[in-house]
Amino acid sequence: MPMRRLTAFAALLALAMGLRADVGAAPSASLEPPxxxxxxxxxLAIVVNRSNPVNGLTSSDLHKIFLGARxxxxxxxxxxxxxxxxxxxxxxxxLRDVCGMTEGQxxxxxxxxxxxxxxxxxxxxxASPMGARKFIYNVPGAIGYLRVSDVDDTVxxxxxxxxxxxxxxxxxxxxxxxAGK
Amino acid sequence: xxxxxxxxxxxxxxxxxALRDRLLAAASRHNAPFLxxxxxxxVAVVGGFVIRDLQAANAEAETMYAGAVxxxxxxxxxxxxxxxxxxxxxYALTTSDSNLQVEYADRSRNADQRVKDxxxxxxxxxxxxxxIALATRLSQDWGNYLTVRDEVLASILEGSNKEAxxxxxxxxxxxxxxxxxxxxxxxxxxDEDASQRLANVVATSHRxxxxxxxxxxxxxxxxxxxxxxxxxxxxxxxxxxxxLQMEFVASVSHELRTPLAVMSSAADNIADGLVEGKAELRKxxxxxxxxxxxxxxxxxxxxxxxxxxxxxxxxVLQPLAVSRIIESVVASSEALTQGEGxxxxxxxxxxxxxxxxxxxxxSQCLQNLIGNAVKYxxxxxxxGIRASTGPAEHAPGQExxxxxxxxxxxxxxxxxxxxxDPFYRSPRINAAQIHGTGLGLALAKRIAEAMGGRLSVxxxxxxxxxxxxxxxxxxxxxxxxxxxxxxxxxxxx
Numbered sequence: 001m002p003m004r005r006l007t008a009f010a011a012l013l014a015l016a017m018g019l020r021a022d023v024g025a026a027p028s029a030s031l032e033p034p035x036x037x038x039x040x041x042x043x044l045a046i047v048v049n050r051s052n053p054v055n056g057l058t059s060s061d062l063h064k065i066f067l068g069a070r071x072x073x074x075x076x077x078x079x080x081x082x083x084x085x086x087x088x089x090x091x092x093x094x095l096r097d098v099c100g101m102t103e104g105q106x107x108x109x110x111x112x113x114x115x116x117x118x119x120x121x122x123x124x125x126x127a128s129p130m131g132a133r134k135f136i137y138n139v140p141g142a143i144g145y146l147r148v149s150d151v152d153d154t155v156x157x158x159x160x161x162x163x164x165x166x167x168x169x170x171x172x173x174x175x176x177x178x179a180g181k
Numbered sequence: 182x183x184x185x186x187x188x189x190x191x192x193x194x195x196x197x198x199a200l201r202d203r204l205l206a207a208a209s210r211h212n213a214p215f216l217x218x219x220x221x222x223x224v225a226v227v228g229g230f231v232i233r234d235l236q237a238a239n240a241e242a243e244t245m246y247a248g249a250v251x252x253x254x255x256x257x258x259x260x261x262x263x264x265x266x267x268x269x270x271x272y273a274l275t276t277s278d279s280n281l282q283v284e285y286a287d288r289s290r291n292a293d294q295r296v297k298d299x300x301x302x303x304x305x306x307x308x309x310x311x312x313i314a315l316a317t318r319l320s321q322d323w324g325n326y327l328t329v330r331d332e333v334l335a336s337i338l339e340g341s342n343k344e345a346x347x348x349x350x351x352x353x354x355x356x357x358x359x360x361x362x363x364x365x366x367x368x369x370x371x372d373e374d375a376s377q378r379l380a381n382v383v384a385t386s387h388r389x390x391x392x393x394x395x396x397x398x399x400x401x402x403x404x405x406x407x408x409x410x411x412x413x414x415x416x417x418x419x420x421x422x423x424x425l426q427m428e429f430v431a432s433v434s435h436e437l438r439t440p441l442a443v444m445s446s447a448a449d450n451i452a453d454g455l456v457e458g459k460a461e462l463r464k465x466x467x468x469x470x471x472x473x474x475x476x477x478x479x480x481x482x483x484x485x486x487x488x489x490x491x492x493x494x495x496x497v498l499q500p501l502a503v504s505r506i507i508e509s510v511v512a513s514s515e516a517l518t519q520g521e522g523x524x525x526x527x528x529x530x531x532x533x534x535x536x537x538x539x540x541x542x543x544s545q546c547l548q549n550l551i552g553n554a555v556k557y558x559x560x561x562x563x564x565g566i567r568a569s570t571g572p573a574e575h576a577p578g579q580e581x582x583x584x585x586x587x588x589x590x591x592x593x594x595x596x597x598x599x600x601x602d603p604f605y606r607s608p609r610i611n612a613a614q615i616h617g618t619g620l621g622l623a624l625a626k627r628i629a630e631a632m633g634g635r636l637s638v639x640x641x642x643x644x645x646x647x648x649x650x651x652x653x654x655x656x657x658x659x660x661x662x663x664x665x666x667x668x669x670x671x672x673x674x
Contacts, residue, residue, distance in 0.1 A: 139335045142339075
């Protein structure tokens with residue numbers, strides 16, 4: 001445990017030196033985009049391993065999972081969070097619409113959680129959507145996010161608040177004008 | 182009873198050379214080239230079998246080696262991919278980079294897919310019960326290992342290396358060990374199969390070599406025997422010919438000496454003045470005339486035979502009326518038959534068609550046959566002459582057959598084929614002191630064949646013989662050609 005805390009502290013120090021702290025920023029409002037913007041937004045699917053019995057989550061569940069407040073699906077199946085690298089449009093969407101944080105706030109939260117032991121495992125960072133998909137395919141307890149166009153049948157798409165990504169009213173959408181696919 | 186008695190050893194010994202001589206004679210008759218062709222055909226046929234055998238052995242060996250290489254390659258690939266599946270899984274332990282771990286997981290899954298395909302292929306090709314059982318076991322063991330592998334991979338990707346190692350040690354290692362053992366069993370089974378195949382190939386090769394040696398030995402022996410037979414038959418032929426020629430010379434000398442002695446005696450009597458009066462002189466003149474004609478006939482026969490030796494055809498074929506020729510020949514043979522009490526019975530079909538032949542040739546041939554009948558008719562003194570038509574045996578249509586039969590001593594069956602050989606004289610005839618040159622039948626046969634006909638014989642010992650001259654019937658174009666040439670020659674004259 002001391003070694004783990006030391007590692008977390010070193011990471012926290014590095015973040016504090018390189019990033020502007022903007023902890024406490026409010027999550028953005030998830031309003032339905034106007035029609036002209038909707039064409040430029042692609043739904044972002046929340047995906048899990050196909051063996052996962054969970055078929056849907058609420059926004060609240062998702063919030064807890066991504067912030068590390070919920071760490072297990074079932075008592076013997078822990079949750080492994082899969083995220084894209086900082087700067088990617090999908091990550092920005094998740095941080096904004098699910099976590100209600102900026103990149104800096106999220107990192108700070110993460111480091112804090114790891115340091116205090118509230119978060120057991122840091123999210124796995126994958127460089128590409130294909131990598132993320134394969135990771136989720138290999139790990140039964142993994143959860144991550146993919147653009148709808150990156151989804152295939154190796155992973156399972158979850159309903160969020162009873163809605164699938166292509167359903168009307170689905171909130172998680174990524175701006176296709178942003179680089180990072 | 183005496184004919185049915187068992188052969189004594191001495192008899193068997195005498196039969197054996199006779200059989201050998203007969204075989205040699207057959208070899209001689211059917212000629213050396215025929216024997217050589219026979220040997221060549223035998224060697225070619227047997228050689229063909231040997232080549233086919235060798236090719237089959239080669240094909241089997243090639244199939245075996247190709248199969249062995251392919252099989253070993255597949256087993257090697259299967260073992261490598263199984264190792265690669267495990268190796269790639271364990272490589273994922275060496276890094277904390279999730280991207281790299283995913284890559285290793287990917288490699289492991291690709292390798293395991295190849296292993297699955299290979300096991301499927303092995304199961305599909307398994308034929309023996311042991312192979313089928315092993316394929317089923319391998320498939321199950323591989324499935325069990327993959328279950329553990331998936332858990333280990335998941336633990337690694339989750340970042341729980343300790344848990345991954347623990348799972349691998351508790352489940353992965355033993356299950357992979359079972360897979361490894363199965364793969365070794367696959368190899369052992371394959372080795373067993375390959376050894377069996379190799380043994381088959383070696384046996385086939387051995388068998389082919391033995392066959393080849395056998396065939397070569399057989400060919401060598403057969404060729405040697407054939408060459409020996411050819412040489413031996415040639416030598417015997419030469420000896421036989423020399424013997425026949427000696428006999429011929431002796432016979433001709435004897436035939437010439439008898440009339441010469443008579444002529445000499447008659448001449449001596451006349452010279453010594455022992456012949457008195459016209460009647461006596463005429464009698465001696467008649468004797469001299471007869472004997473000189475006999476000598477002349479003998480010399481003519483020898484010359485005629487000599488002239489046919491070169492095989493050139495000297496006969497001019499034309500349509501001829503057979504009945505007239507027979508009448509003429511019978512009339513000219515009266516000198517032989519008259520006074521000896523011979524009865525000549527003739528059956529000449531009234532509507533005999535003209536035949537294609539040479540007048541002198543047919544006459545000579547019939548004279549020889551009648552002379553032959555006179556000589557060998559024994560005490561019966563009966564000669565039958567029959568002329569009729571019948572179906573041709575060696576050509577379509579009809580032919581004319583002129584038969585001269587006697588009820589004399591007949592010919593032994595073993596001699597039937599030899600009587601047409603020049604200079605041949607049966608030992609029985611020689612023993613009976615029936616004089617002759619041994620040329621009459623040979624000459625008659627040559628004449629018949631030169632005219633496009635043939636001479637055949639049917640004979641029973643002590644019952645008599647019938648010689649038949651077969652002649653071709655003159656057809657429409659033959660008759661037209663003959664008429665045309667006759668009118669041309671008359672207009673020319």
